[in-house]
Amino acid sequence: MLLVFSFCFPILSLVSASEDQREIKVNPGQDVSLLCQGLRDASVTLLEWTRPDLKSDGYVFFYRNERPYENYQHESFHGRVELRDPEMKDGDASVVLKNVTFNDTGTYECRIVTNTRQEIKHLIDLNVTDSDHTAGNKEGLVTIVLSGIIALLVVVIFCICRNGKKTQGHYSYELPAEKTGDLVTQ
Template sequence: MDLTADMGFLCLFAHLLLFHRAFASEDQYTVKTGEDVTLQCRAPRDAVVTVLEWSKPDLSLEDYVFFYRNERSYEKYQHSSFRGRVTLREPFMKDGDVSIVLKNVTVSDAGRYKCRIIMSNAASSERVLSEERSLSVTEAEHTDEVSEPVGRVGKAIRSNENHEGGQSVAVGVGVGVFCVLVLAVGLLVYKKTRKSPIILQVL
C-alpha cells in the first residue's frame, strides 16, 4: 500500500511539472485571425542595439518582418505583407526590449520568426544574439458564444480550435485529470495507513 501511494505522489509531481512547462513556454504564441500579438525578444539592458532584424524563414533573404539600424526602422526592407503592421513594443528599446507587435494577424503569418540583434556595450566589442519564436494562427469562427479565456492557459485553450492545438490541450488536460485521481487515491491510502506514515523520497 505504501509503495502504491509513494508512486502515485511521484507520478503526480512529475506530470504536473510537465503540464506546467507545456503551457509556460515563452517562445510559442497562439492567436486568432484579426488579433494583435507581441513577439518577445530582449537584449541585455546595457547593450546598444545597432541592428535589429526580425525575419521569417519562408521569406527571401532580402525581405524582413522588421528591420532597424542606426536608431531608425526601415519599412522599405520589410516584406510587403508586413508593411504598416509591425512596430516596436518599446519605441526606444527600454531595458533592451526589442519585442515587436504584429497587428491584424492573418493565417499566412503563422510560422517561425527569428529575432537577430547586433549590439555593443562598454564592456565588450560587437556581439550577435539570435532567438526564435513560433506563431500559430487559428480562424476566428464561432467566438461570440464563448467568453475569451485569458493568460497562458487561455492561449492553450484557444489553440484547441485547430486540430494540432486541440490534441496538445486534450493531452495536457487528460494528464491533469489523471494526476488529480492519483492524488485522491493517495490520500485515501494515507488515511487508512496513518499508523505507518508515508515518506516521500525524491531521488
C-alpha cells in the same frame, strides 16, 4: 599568445548567441507581441526580424542607425509591425504584429547586435488558428456522437418493446382461442 587572444575575443563575442524558442497561438485579426530581449546595459545597433520560411527578400522588421527601415520590409508586413517600445529600454527589441492572418503563421527570428558586438537570437513559432471555430467543431462532434447514441438507444428500446408486444399478443391470441375451443367441445 596575448595578441592572439585580444584578436579572437571580439570575434568570439560577436558570434556568441543566446537562442531560445517559444510558441504563440493567436486568433486571426488580433495583434500579437513577438518578444525579443537583448542585453539590458547595451544599446541595440542592429535589429532584424525575419521569417526564414519566406522565400522572398525582405524583413518582418529592420532597425539600424537608431531608426526602422520600412522600405526593407516584406510587402505583407508593411504598416503592420512596430517596436513595442520605440526606445528599446532595457534591451526590449520586441515588436507588435497587428491584425494577424493565417498567412502570418510561421517561425520568426529576432537577431540583435549590440554596441558591445554581442549577437543575440530568439526564435518564435507563431500559430494563427481560429480556436473558436475549432472549439465549435469539437462541441459539434460531441453533439453528433451523443445524438447517434441516443438514436441507437431509442431504436433498441423500440425493438425490445415491439418484440415484447408481439410475444404478449401471440399468447393472448392463442389463449382465448384455446378457451374458445374448449368451450365449443363442451
